[in-house]
Amino acid sequence: MRPADQSFHRPLRLGVVGGGPGSNIGETHRQAARLDGRYALVAGVFASDPDRSRAFAAKLGIAPDRRYGSWHEMAEAEAQRPDGIEVVSIMTPNNSHYAIAKAFLERGVDVICDKPLTTNVAQALELVRLTRQAGLVFGVTYNYSGYPMVRQARAMVRAGDLGAVRLVQVEQASGWAATLLEAEGHKQAAWRTDPAVAGPSTVIGDLGTHAHHLVRYIAGLEVSEVSAELSTLVPGRRTDDNGHVKLRFDNGARGLMWVSMVATGHLHGLRIRVYGEQGSLEWFQEQPDQLVLRPLNGPQQVLARGAGYLAPAARRVTRLWPGHPEGFIDAFANVYSDIADAVLARRDGVAADPLALTYPTVEDGALGVRFIEAAAESNRLDGRWVDARLPIGDL
Numbered sequence: 001m002r003p004a005d006q007s008f009h010r011p012l013r014l015g016v017v018g019g020g021p022g023s024n025i026g027e028t029h030r031q032a033a034r035l036d037g038r039y040a041l042v043a044g045v046f047a048s049d050p051d052r053s054r055a056f057a058a059k060l061g062i063a064p065d066r067r068y069g070s071w072h073e074m075a076e077a078e079a080q081r082p083d084g085i086e087v088v089s090i091m092t093p094n095n096s097h098y099a100i101a102k103a104f105l106e107r108g109v110d111v112i113c114d115k116p117l118t119t120n121v122a123q124a125l126e127l128v129r130l131t132r133q134a135g136l137v138f139g140v141t142y143n144y145s146g147y148p149m150v151r152q153a154r155a156m157v158r159a160g161d162l163g164a165v166r167l168v169q170v171e172q173a174s175g176w177a178a179t180l181l182e183a184e185g186h187k188q189a190a191w192r193t194d195p196a197v198a199g200p201s202t203v204i205g206d207l208g209t210h211a212h213h214l215v216r217y218i219a220g221l222e223v224s225e226v227s228a229e230l231s232t233l234v235p236g237r238r239t240d241d242n243g244h245v246k247l248r249f250d251n252g253a254r255g256l257m258w259v260s261m262v263a264t265g266h267l268h269g270l271r272i273r274v275y276g277e278q279g280s281l282e283w284f285q286e287q288p289d290q291l292v293l294r295p296l297n298g299p300q301q302v303l304a305r306g307a308g309y310l311a312p313a314a315r316r317v318t319r320l321w322p323g324h325p326e327g328f329i330d331a332f333a334n335v336y337s338d339i340a341d342a343v344l345a346r347r348d349g350v351a352a353d354p355l356a357l358t359y360p361t362v363e364d365g366a367l368g369v370r371f372i373e374a375a376a377e378s379n380r381l382d383g384r385w386v387d388a389r390l391p392i393g394d395l
Helices: 004-008 024-035 050-059 071-080 094-105 121-134 148-158 187-192 202-219 312-316 328-348 354-358 362-380
Strands: 012-018 039-045 087-091 110-113 138-140 165-173 223-231 242-249 254-260 270-276 279-284 290-295 301-304
Touching: 012 024, 012 071, 012 328, 024 039, 024 087, 024 328, 039 050, 039 071, 071 094, 087 094, 087 328, 094 110, 094 121, 110 328, 121 362, 138 328, 138 362, 148 202, 148 270, 148 279, 148 290, 148 312, 165 202, 165 242, 202 223, 202 242, 202 254, 202 270, 202 362, 223 362, 242 362, 312 354, 328 354
Parallel strands: 012 039, 012 087, 087 110, 110 138, 165 254
Antiparallel strands: 165 270, 223 242, 242 254, 270 279, 279 290, 290 301
């Protein structure tokens, strides 16, 4: 279970940009930040309208002089305060991430940002460069990496329990946009299906980058090439809402990805299967406390969250006793707490717990943006194989 002494760490002063009235993800971020007592929300801008932003900040109990009307105002004002924010969390539409993150990085503030990191590779690489240049911490909320059994799967692959990975299948088949919600005034659907805001692919940017990161996180492989078919299945929609992507990995393994917003009747539908020489693993996010192991020469085993036989990486992010379900907020909070460990270690000049340093980084975010662009390019080329690699070592 999470070490009890984590509650004694000094809370980091947190500022928020976005996630205001009507935002489900905004409330998720705020719950995740406060669950382990690792952050204190002290400042924020929560809406594009200054009055609405300040009114929402008042409901959250933020001091009047730190209820901002714009992120520009917040970045300038907080940089001048001796008690200014130490971390900013960005949960705005995709096309605004770059400018906001850049402004705070340039002022020495560590960053947490929703995915996709940016809407193009050039901006993503600039954020990587700025983060490295300033020596700051930059986390991207690929939150599914926070589940204990995802970390167990990662540990087992790293330990060689499956042998060399040969095949990976991943899907995130949701039915949330199976109708033309954007024409009905649905706020989230409106911007997510607007290419000018969402970027070159809605379904890959919204769902495919999660699937892409989960594959890399568990299997430890990099996607080298993609062959994609991106479709628009709901009449009247301006962007893609379903994607089939074939994957080639750097070790010669192969993979398949299916991501969809129009899988009618599905709730969330995130599932991954990793097949190696000696066995396979399967994890389904709607049953997150179980990890299925199928050895080559042995019976199927169902590993349970909370069990004493799990790897340290899984036990570290386990909160409750076996049999008491944990879920989405807990996993999100695990990512937030790992980032807090990294930020405090940087600020205090000490080494962070190595188990904390698997949180998704700005480099992971940049690779996700490259994956989006490669899939979109492959689709334009009628499924031709496209190089998905992104050299980021020498920036």
